[in-house]
Amino acid sequence: MADAYPSVAGVAAAASAFARFHPRLCTLREIGQSREGRPLHVLSYGRGRRNVLVVAGPHSDERIGSATALRLAERVAADPWLHARADATWHFLLCLDPDGTVRSEEGPAVRRTPAAHFRHSYRPPADEQPEWAPSIRAADDQLPESQALIDLIDELQPFLQCSLHGNDLGGSWIQLTRDLPGLAEPLGKLSAERDVPVQTGTYDALYWTVSGPGVYVMPGPGRPAQFDSLPEDVNRSTWIRPHAYGGMTALFEVPMWASRKVADTDPHPDPARALAGLATLLRRQSDRTSVLLEQVRPLLPDGGAAPAHRPFAAKAGGPGERATLLRIVENLTAICPQVADEWERLHPSPVPLSRAHLTALDIAARRISLRTTGTLLRLLDCVAADALPAERLPGSAQSRVRQQCERQLAEWADELTVGHDLAWVPVSDQVGLQSETVLAAFRLLTEG
Known part of the structure; x- marks a missing residue:
């Protein structure tokens, strides 16, 4: 199998x-x-x-x-x-x-x-x-x-x-x-x-x-x-x-x-400091994905201003698909500061926070930015499907933004893998x- x-x-x-x-x-x-x-x-x-x-x-x-x-x-x-x-x-x-x-x-x-x-x-x-x-x-x-x-x-x-x-x-x-x-x-x-x-x-x-x-x-x-x-x-x-x-x-x-860290039931020694650190991480990564989004947006037809709630078009890369992908990125980018504020208010918490709790929150924070960057690359795939050959050449605006997104995704994925000692x-x-x-x-x- x-x-x-x-x-x-x-x-x-x-x-x-x-x-x-x-x-x-x-x-x-x-x-x-x-x-x-x-x-x-x-x-x-x-x-x-x-x-x-x-x-x-x-x-x-x-x-x-x-x-x-x-x-x-x-x-x-x-x-x-x-x-x-x-x-x-x-x-x-x-x-x-x-x-x-x-x-x-x-x-x-x-x-x-x-x-x-x-x-x-x-x-x-x-x-x-x-x-x-x-x-x-x-x-x-x-x-x-x-x-x-x-x-x-x-x-x-x-x-x-x-x-x-x-x-x-x-x-x-x-x-x-x-x-x-x-x-x-x-x-x-x-x-x-x-x-x-x-x-x-x-x-x-x-x-x-x-x-x-x-x-x-x-x-x-x-x-x-x-x-x-x-x-x-x-x-x-x-x-x-x-x-x-x-x-x-x-x-x-x-x-x-x-x-393994998600099974650690020991009380976290300093949850307030850990939560503040996660809030900082969320805001920093949100700022980075916002920059990437603003670099992708000019590459979209009409700046991506397709109807926001259209279902996926049958044709891959069509306006409905681009609009949905853009909405995903915008929502994920916008939610990070809200989540950061909420996590800072989590101490003192109604739930005793263990090391496992803070590990789960750390994973959730990093997952948001990884999903955002992956979706940006999917959005760029739609752009490439409609682009002229010259627009896809190395050195073009599309190519430069794609490389930045790919490097950022790889960097954040490596940090996640090493930081949490992941095993398939x-x-x-x-x-x-x-x-x-x-x-x-x-x-x-x-x-x-």
Whole structure:
């Protein structure tokens, strides 16, 4: 098996073959289409009355979920305890954001370096991410992918929804919309077997209740669930939809690159100083990406003044694509000073800050700038597609800006890699860890 993620097309082909091999208990259907007309496939296995919904590909730069969904289908088919004897049917939404995921397939097909990952992966603005969009967009302006998922949840009324995520660097952790006592033990065991650290401090769940090492439970009403600078609202996301039917959602994170520092539970000796340093880092890198953006902007047709909310054009490099990429860069650049201000106010913190917490914040800060620079290079790819040959020659304005962006991306990626002592987690280990923790959560719910 190649140490690589499967493509959207490859996953669909594998699911079709799987359904043909299991005709009695398995079906493959299309529940809708993406904004660009790609099918949204659901693979179902079993005839039980209780439904489990597994959602892969909620973020287009987190590609592990589709591979995990296929592995889970194989595990379920091989074990009657997981379907017939549990009176359960499993449903696998194979990729929630195929349009974005196809774009993240660009670049090296096999194991990448962190620099290559941020250079080629694609992550849309929050209001174009199907899992989060319902919490940001108006009710009458939902993405077709979001509406398809909402309709699927209403149809199945799952007692468990599993959202499959893959953080680019860090460790393994789980977020729950309702507590599931005992889940930390299998998470720790399964992670240790694959030499993956359990992340005991996260940017995503800093304010969430800790149920056990690496397991976080959504705070109750009136308590903060995330930083104010983030536009998403978990209470209005698709994670909460199963609650209407007595169900819950579990979000499973596994890393591409592991960093031991995210498991360090020791109290940080000087969190105020560390937070001030991270705020300075954010502002400095934001200033740098702002300079790069202003050098790219004159190269865009009309300065990039295409309609800001147009979906991607069918033609790569078209005005809709350029506008979306420009909006991503502008949003990421603008959010850094807001995040810096918020982090400076984090001390004294309502949460005792460990070394793991500060490590997670450091990773988050550096990730923002790496995503920004990678997206700038993707935007320059669009410019190059329409440029005259002379404009692409060495020494041209386009070539000079590209070289600056490439050098900056490489520099920041090296700082991240060395500073956090990153170690690649083979795709097979990512799949094994994620699929087995999903099954552990299922067993706790059905056998506990």
